[in-house]
Amino acid sequence: MSRLDHAEAAARFIANEKHEAFHDARLWDLRKKRDREAHGIPEWEELRQLASDIKEHTLTHQADYLEEFERNAIRNGIKVHWARDAAEHNQIVYDILSAREAKTLVKSKSMLTEECDMRPFLERRGIEVIETDLGERIQQLDDEPPSHIVVPAVHKLRGDVSAVFARTLGTEPGNEDVNYLAESQRRTTRPYFLRADAGMTGANFAVAETGTFVVCTNEGNADLSASLPKLHIASIGIEKLIPKVEHLGVFIRLLSRSALGSPITQYTSHFRAPRDGAELHIVLVDHGRSERLGMQDFWYSLKCIRCGACMNTCPVYRRSGGLSYGATYSGPIGVIIDPTFDIRKYSNLPFASTLNGSCTSVCPVKINIHDQIYKWRRVIAERNQLPLMKKATMKAAGKLFGNAKLYRAAVAATETALEDLPRFAIYNWFNPWGRQREVPRPPNKTFRAWYIENRGKR
């Protein structure tokens, strides 16, 4: 697969100043709300440590907990399926649906089904799939993937949504009233809930002790998807496990506070057994997770609870938009997960970071995200996956920084150059930093020159 050019894709997003400015401000607002909630809880840091410890405990006993979860789910009357990869997952879902002649599937947001590219697979086989989360529905109708794992259409403005709905749902062209747009989606989605043959959800957590899975949502669409049709299918990544019900207390307290800055989602729904007269199926999906578990530096990313806090705080993500990452997972968490799916395609992503560490500070399960980003850069360099341009510059920089005399000579030359060179020599294709910013004015003298003058004699 060809290499994704994050910088080029981001440039297209940045070109639209209104969108970029709104995106940046909206996500930063989520970050501020998250801070307000976090600071309101004295035991916040203790909760983060507990969450991290519970996840690390589970991941180091993963096989046992998977077996326990399966055993309990089966005892409760749930059908449990296992899928090694995306293709097997999609086939299993299709087989369940087609065996029951199900033609219409209402589903709530699931990053796993995005990861598996399930919708087109089912649609090609004659199944009508309706995304019922508002943001996800906007993206479906616009034939775009979600740009954020929690707020899928956050890169769009109301005018964009209005245009998409006018084109696809027949709403009034030019009506950009947000209430009207949301109400239009409610009105047009409800009939699908009422007549759908099957409903589908993902899961935020799966509890080994009881065989329960938990879905956290705000719109009520997941519960409608699960409580109306006779068939409910849940796709669950194997890393969603936690050992006990009491552990939910830790994770539910952290999840929505980290994601949206609200104490809890409107609906925290626990599914332990099929309701009377209905069927409940679970597909446990690996799709690269067991392999990631064996990566010494990178298995910690499996602790992720998909809150999106790292995305909301990331200066690169906020200014480049989720679609520029070209993957289901974008932002800092995407940067450390995506290369495990395809190291060549995503070899550019670990460079979409300033390594400022803000992602690590807000992560509710204490994933060392920025360390992992740095380590991925090393892996990519070692496997010779660095883009040519980066390689050439890095090689030159390496020589320069490795030799004191060369470095000093270069600094002196650069200072003169920055002052004397015409703009085209600084702001050109070889200097990507100069494309969106001004190079700062060089200081009058280097620190070294100042030091020799002022302290050097002592």
Place this chain on the structure above:
Amino acid sequence: MTSSRDMILAAVRANAPSPAIPMPQVPTFDRDGPSLLERFRAGFELLGGTFVDYVPGTDLTAKIGELFPQAKVICSATAEVTGNKSLQEIKLPADLDDVDVAVVRPAFAVAETGSIWLSEAELGVNALGYLAQHLVALLDPADIVANLHHAYQDPRFMTAKYAVLMTGPSATADIEGVLIRGAQGVRSLKLIPAPRVNVGKA
């Protein structure tokens, strides 16, 4: 042929990181503060719920009528409120689509987050809590626990087929972050602090 299940379990076992990390103990983080009812109310209202003034012992069916004078179809999953649509008549969950107001009595509530706890036992038909346009919850102030750690110690989590911690009406902020109450589920959630009658907790 080895099943996918066995292959996944074998891979997970082979790749298990070491050393194994022990399971931590989770405290309940108890703290003094305003009364449980006050804390509950603050959380409930923060997420868009409406608290209703109620004189204990007065007629609840009349109260619902006062709150929703326009309502045509009222469906109650409680013995205390009489509606005009019976849950017993429901053949399919979709038959509840015309309900204007649904009434439930949560098994308990959580002060920290302002959430009410409902399972199939309290909802009668699970879809009732979502298809209705408006939902009213009757809560005994004695049924409130302090925080989520206490909530998750409730044994009903081990036995309910379905259970939801519901906090306010359905909501979305998916377009430009503009908050809309009444996304796909109920448009409003009202709470009447009405003690249980005829003694005993459910």
